[in-house]
Structures are given as structure tokens and as C-alpha cells.
Amino acid sequence: MINVSELSLWFDGNDEKAIIQTLSFQLNKGEAMLLLGPSGSGKSTLTRCLNGIYPRELEGMLKGDIHIYDHSIREAHPGTISKQVGVVFQDPETQFCMLTVEDEIAFGLENIRTPSNEIEAKIDEALELVQLSSYKHASINTLSGGQKQKLALACVLALQPNYLVLDEPTANLDPKSTKEFIQTIRHVWTEQQIGLIVIEHQLEGWITFINRAFILSKTGKGIYDGPLVKLIETNREMLQQQGIRLPKITDLVLTATRQNKASYKKIPLSNEDVLSSVTMDASFLERNRVEIAKPQKKNVILSASDVNLYKNQQRILNQLTVRLYDQSFVAIVGPNGSGKTSMTRLLSGIDRPSNGDIRLYQRPLNEWQEKDVRKQIGYVFQNPEHQFITDTVYNEIAFSLRLGGEHRESVIQEQVQNTLSHCELQGLGHLHPYSLSQGQKRRLSVATMIVDDQQVLFLDEPTFGQDAASTAKIMDLLEQRHRQGTTIIMVTHDMDLVDKYADRVLVLEKGEIVADQSPDQLWKQEKSVIKRWHLDYPNRIQLKQQMEEDRHAFVSKST
């Protein structure tokens, strides 16, 4: 049994603000719980306590205790707790120290002195459990993000721990891999009867098999411990306040209920639940986004014709021909490695194509001066930190304006203040960009790209790894820009965002544009086609389809 009793923790230099405050809970072997909380609520710190890294490596103070069976973490020797508690971390890139799959799993087994002749059998067993057997000899670099997380899981499972702690294991995965990973965990948990702690800020997928929730507030206090469904029924405002994302389907039904367009017997937690317990007015499922008045004549801003891109003799993009119009909101979707990011990098002039023609306002991109291109096109990278240059938020935004040398400092100040409040960063101007939260960093990187009134804005997965509140803020910001006439081109995996915001979708598959249509047209594609493109229908469409199927079944039964 894991027993956390009255645990509090402070870091040095911040004595008055505890990271974790008097936290207590117990978890038996075979039980599962979701540990939920917003970013900065001390979730990762708690993980480090649970696997015995703190208090040994802690620069700060710890009160209270955690007992794993009879052993206190205060007396843990390095590496000993790993036999009891296995941890899978968030970042798939940094959990490994060897080059191949089998060596990585062997590494853990060697650490706990498994006899050499038993190691291979245990590797096979662990790989079997996470369905990676065919990758035994593969190099870790060649695995996808989802496979890397499964490997990390196999590594700890090989040590046969009694407890498994997962620290936001799907935050860096796309929706498809997330689904698969959660399925694998479910399989492992039922098969192995281990204790499971899942640390998360979204509920999608987990909620169908984990009932117990423990909720941490922003200040590191435990504010709820009990069944999750009850919490959603009685106090869902609290979840929203803490930035915890409900399953999309639940959110949809609850919103509909609030508008008196649906009623339910039992709160639906997955799409399957909906049919049995929800009655819904079909009109609610129509696409409802406020159309923005479009100019009659569509002006082409960017165009590419017959563009090819090769890297290391591999074809990344093939005969790309596309025109992007003024004031549009374009989503680029498709499987990982289909060339989405490469395409945006070419169109924004970061990289050059191997051959083909790209034009900005009818003029070939390579005839433009780099600094003039930057005044027209902004690009928000996946990792916002890469784009930061100066050491305060204020200077970061002012940087582009000063670069031109054409603005007076008073004008700059006004424009920076406007942009700060526009991006909800007011009052943070004096901070170092690196000290911001994930969501704030992302908004800052958007801010630096719009301050000069760029007409085109590219974004590479802007909502990736963000919690609910932060995603909403970013999308609001983009919507506002779009209303003011900026063309937005966004790479994303989130079909609900596509459905809600985009007016055009480009589907990429193996470096080619295989579909170029409005979201409504895309959702009319056959299921098999959507699946082949590694896409999914947005929730309202899934629901609509299910309800229609149900009606057909009902009609055919009654006749």
C-alpha cells in the first residue's frame, strides 16, 4: 500500500509558498486513481516523492511522509524504490539512455541484478505486454512518440513493480497514439493487478476505467478525493477552474443540456454512453460557427506550384500545388511524417524547396528581401522557447518593432502594451520569457509574431500539450486576429478545432495534398477514407452518425 500522510514540500528560496500542502491519500495494490490538477500544482514534484528522488535530491524542505508498504521514502537508497514503484514520464525523448529497444529494457533489469540468463525472457515478456514484440531489435530513434512511451512502460513493467505512476504520459502524443496508449495501460492494469496513479489534466479515455479522482488545486492542496462521476455531476465548475478538460463528448452534452437541447439519465463519459442515456436535439449538432464576412473577390496571398522537397534522397513533398487566399483560416491535417511541418516551412520561406515555384503576392519568394517577408509572414514554432531572444517579455515583443528602426520608442511602448493585453500577458512584461508557464510562453510566441501586423500567420500545433484553459485562450486569440483580417494557417491534430475554426482543410498524406475542401465536406468522407488519413470525425459528427445509425436500427426494427 502507498500511504501519503500530511505531505508538504517547499523549495529553497521560496519558503513562504509551499509546492505541496498537507497532502494525504492511500492507494492499495490493484486500485487505480487519477491525480488531476492544473500546470504548476505540484504534480511532477509529487511523482519525484513517490519514486524516492525527493527528499534525497531535494533542495528544500519536506514535512510529512510517504510509506510504500513499510518503507519510508526518507530512508530510500537510490534506485531501491524502482522495484516497488515504476514511473513513465511525459517526454518520450528523454527517458532512455541506450540505443536499442532490448538494451533499454535490459538496462533496468541489470540495475536490479537480474541474473544474465533470465534477462532475455523478461524482455520478451515486457514487450509482449505492451505489444511491441516485433520492435525488439529496433533502434529507439526509429520509433514514433507513441511507441517510445510504450517502450518506457515496458522498461518499468520488466522490473515488476507493484505500483505504476504515469506522469502526463500522453501530453506529447497525437490523438491516435494517445488512444492506443491508454488502451495499453488499461490492458496492463487488468492483467497485472498493479496499483495505478495517472497524473493528468484531461480526462478523455482514462475516465472509462478509472473511477477515483484526487484533485490538486493550483496551490498544491488536495481538494477532492472520491468518485469522479459524482464530481462532474455536482461540481464541474471546480474542474473547469482547475483547468481540467472534461471528455469532449461530456462537454458537448453538458453544453447542449444547458441550452435545453438535450437531457440525460446518466452523464455520458464516452461516445458509447451517449446512445443509451442521452436524448438530444439534432439541431444542436449542426456546425455553428459565426461566419466572417468574406471579401467578394478572393486575393491570392501565397501560391505554390509543382513544389518538390527532397531530404537525404527521400521525397518529403511531391508536386505540391496550392493557393492560399486572403483572410482565410486554413487547417493542415494528416498523419505524422506526412510533410505538414515541411510544407508550412516552405510556404513561410524558412526552407527552400528542391524545385518548384512559391510566390508571395504574385512575386517569387526568393526575390523578396528576407526582412520584408518577415513583415508579411509570422511563424509560431512548436517549441516557443526556441524563438525567444531577449531577456524580458517586454523586450521580446518590442524586438521586432525596434528592428525596423522606423518606430519611435513611445509608439513602440504603446504597441507593446496593446499586444500584451491582447494576448493576456499584461503585468508580465518584466519577467524572463523562460519563467512563464507553458500557456503563457505559447501566447508570447504568438504575440511576437503579430506585433508587426503580419498578414499571414503560420502555427505548428499551437495547442499541443496545453491544458483546457490555455487552449481556449490561444484559440480566442487566433479567432480575434482572424476577424481583423489575418490569414491563419495552422497544423493540428485536433479535429474539433478544425471543425470550430477552420474554413478550409488541407489533408496531407505521404507528401501530397489528397484533399482540399471545407470541414463540412471533409466530414462527409467515408469512414474508411478518414481512417486511412489517420483522422477522426469531430465529436459532434460522431454523435450525429451514431444517432442516425440508431434511428435506422429503430426504424428497421419497427417495420
Add this chain to the structure above:
Amino acid sequence: MRSFLNQLNPSLKAITVVLLVCLLTFVFDPFTPLIYCMFTVMVTIICGKVAWKWYTLYFSVIFLLSFGMLWTTIAFADQPTNPGVTMHILFWDLPKEDVTVAAALTLRMLAFASLSFMFIFTTNMVDFILSVMQQFKLPPKLAYGVLAGYRFLPLIKEELIQIRSAHRIRGIHRANGIKGSIQQYKRFAIPLLAGAIRKAERTAIAMESKGFNGDRDRTFYRQFTLKWKDWGFLGMMLIVFLITVLFSMKLGYFSWYKGQF
């Protein structure tokens, strides 16, 4: 036979190479290293499974370098003791003494190169570190640290490319001059270091979560042992070296290194 070199124990192979490099430094005539260099290349070709494209490429680079070295050593040689004894090469009459010294230095470098390439091209880095840990008690803390770092190299390169284009987008142009590019790398350094430190910390924590504590007391999945063929290889390389030395003595070419340059 084709992969005999690849199957040898990596750490003893390294010792063999280092030992021979040390022995070769005591020799100072062109003939001995030439013969030994040819022998080493032959061994590599016959007993090794090697990426030939890269092997040839690397060797040609070293070859060009050594040619340059030959030339500069002759051109900037000290005043010879016997300026009368000359050799005619192409259009020039050069003091024989200078030519011999230059050729000895150059061929020595080639012999070193052939030995190092024999090791590098037939040895897996990971195996080498694992073997040093098992045969020569390299502390696991260091060994696995190196391995984890080895994994990081491509990640860091990728990140540098990302940062460079991210900064370009912000309007920072390609740097001009030395001062500019130093400044540019200073700007790259902060995000790169911040990223690297964070990655290193995460990796360290992940390693400890898998039970790693740096203890020498651990088992090994891939076990490396010393077999007779490893010692045999060391013996053979030494004996051939001895034979080469005797042979060149017999022919009167041999000379010890006595601090000359």
C-alpha cells in the same frame, strides 16, 4: 573470417591499437611504418566488415593531410647536416636527410590512421563502452553517462537547426564577420543549454526510476569476455610488428627515434 575484427573484444582491441601506436612512435624511418601501415590496411580488408565508402573517404582525407604535412616538413626543414647528399624528386634537388625525416613523419601518421580506422570501423560504440565497463571496471556512472550523451548528440543537432530558423523568423539575419557569429552563437547557447540541462535532468531521473544507482554490482545482458582469439590478435599484431622491425633492420633502413625533427 570476414567479420573476425568485428567479433573481437572491443576493449582489448583498443588496447592492441594503443600499444602499437606507442611502439610505432619509437621508430623513426619511413620503411617500417610503411610496411606496417600496409599490413594493417590488409588485415582490415581481409578480416573486417567495414563501411567501405566511409573508410575510403576518411582515408583519402588523411592522405591529403599527410601529403600537405610531407610538403611543409620538407619546405620548413632545419639546416641539414650533410647538405651535399641530395635526392632528385620531380624538378627539385632536395637534401636526402630532409626527405627521409618528412617521409618518416608522414608515414607514421598514416600508420596511426590505419590502426585507428581498423578500430573505429569495426567496433560498435555501445559494445566498446559496455566492454570497458566489464573488463576494465569503468564506473557504471561514467559509462552510462557517456551512452546517454551519445543518444543526445542527434537531438541537440536537430534542436540547433530549429533554433536557428526560429531566430531567423524573428528577423535576425545571418551574422557577418567573426564578432557577429560569436554573438550569434551566444544567442543560440541559452536556449540550447536550457534545453540540454532540462533533458539531462529528465534522463537522469528516468534512469534512477529504472533502479540505476551507479553501483558496480550489476549484472549484464550483453556479456563481454576475453577469449583466446582476442589475445591471439594482440600477439599477432605484436609479432608482425617485430618482424617488420627486424626486416627493416636487415635491409638497413631502421632507425630509432632520438628526438630529431
